Amino acid sequence: MSASVSQTAGKITTHVLQRMKLNHEKIAMLTAYDYSMAKLVEQAGIEVILVGDSAANVMAGFKTTLPITLDQMIYHATSVAKAVEKPLVVVDMPFGTYQGNSKEALHSAIRIMKESGADAIKLEGGREIVESIDRILTAGIPVMGHLGLTPQSINKFGTYVVRAQEEEEAARLKEDALLLEKTGCFAIVLEKIPAQLAADVTHSLHIPTIGIGAGHETDGQVLVLHDMLGITQEFSPRYLRRYLNLSEEITRAVHRYMEDVKSVNFPNEKEQY
Ligand code: KIV
Numbered sequence: 359m360s361a362s363v364s365q366t367a368g369k370i371t372t373h374v375l376q377r378m379k380l381n382h383e384k385i386a387m388l389t390a391y392d393y394s395m396a397k398l399v400e401q402a403g404i405e406v407i408l409v410g411d412s413a414a415n416v417m418a419g420f421k422t423t424l425p426i427t428l429d430q431m432i433y434h435a436t437s438v439a440k441a442v443e444k445p446l447v448v449v450d451m452p453f454g455t456y457q458g459n460s461k462e463a464l465h466s467a468i469r470i471m472k473e474s475g476a477d478a479i480k481l482e483g484g485r486e487i488v489e490s491i492d493r494i495l496t497a498g499i500p501v502m503g504h505l506g507l508t509p510q511s512i513n514k515f516g517t518y519v520v521r522a523q524e525e526e527e528a529a530r531l532k533e534d535a536l537l538l539e540k541t542g543c544f545a546i547v548l549e550k551i552p553a554q555l556a557a558d559v560t561h562s563l564h565i566p567t568i569g570i571g572a573g574h575e576t577d578g579q580v581l582v583l584h585d586m587l588g589i590t591q592e593f594s595p596r597y598l599r600r601y602l603n604l605s606e607e608i609t610r611a612v613h614r615y616m617e618d619v620k621s622v623n624f625p626n627e628k629e630q631y
Contacts, residue, residue: 370405370446372478372500372544378405378577379566385545385578387448387568388586391417391434395583396441404445406568408580409435409476411450411510416584423509424453428466435474447476448502453510456481456490463490467499480547482508484534488541495542503538505531506572507550518595520571522551535559535567547580548572550597571597 363381367374378385387406390396391413399407413434414426428451435449449470456463467479478500481487491501506521515521522528531551538546545566548556553573560567560576569576581598584590588603618624 364403364405369444372446375406375446375545375566375578376564379564385566385568387578387580389413389580389583390438390441391583393437393441396438399583400442400445406578406580407438407442407445407447408480409438409447409449409474410582411452412582416582416590422512423450424512426452428452428455428469432470432473435470435476439475439477446478448478448480449474449476450480456494457483457487460490460493463487464493464497467494468497471499478502478544480504482510484530485537488537491538491541491543501543502568503535503543503546504549505534505538505546505551506548506556509549518550520550520552522555528552528555531555532559532562535563539563539565545577548576550595571595 363374363377363383364370375385385406386404387408388399388404389408389410389412390399391409396407409431411423411426411431413431414420414423417434418426418430420426431449431452435447439447451463451466451470455466470476470479479494480502481491482504484505491503494501507515507518509518512518522531535546543565545568546563547568547570548559550571553575556567556569556572557575566577568578568580570580582590585593585598586601588600589605589608591605615624
């Protein structure tokens, strides 16, 4: 294998991700929604930061991703874009800002790019949103696709179970992936689909795929930061690997602080003026 593309590159661009796929170098993507976390994630060397509409769940406490607004996504994206230099910053277009109206889609995408300073946007769906993707691309805005389990359609699916297990849905997903590539998407997220299907799609495309619950053959992986750090506790799908149990650590630290306050152990003489 030749030298690491991402380590030798400066700013990670869509072209760098393309070269990483050609070089068989896996792409690491994580979500972030605020300045401080984004800085830490960049420090660790992540290639892509997704300002996901999962902010609706982990930052705002909604049950689905549907309620988050364009203004709220722009607020999160601005905080993240200010914090980082090297990673590619991709922003989710929220529910209702691009479906069924390509002119509104372009307007929403331009607002995200102009006001936040992010690098690219992500949309959920296949053939039904191709007109919107096409229009956004005409403005020079890079678009990441998202197929499989698309959480903005949860009310249609009715459940968060694995998608495309039946032949008909799998065939449709394969066609949609090829269509998104042909339309000009620079990468596609594949969420919660059988690993073999994700592998087939990955091998059929020139652009990178980024998986979440889609096995190891995708060109990269993405997780929600709060899930992999163990901040969220109630969400435990099979694909989620927790790298920390931060909820326990934080609770312990808050307890210790409370004890110190109540026992007048904090602040001590060195911690006052
Ligand atoms: O919103 C999000 O965090 C996402 C990832 C799960 C891919 O779309």
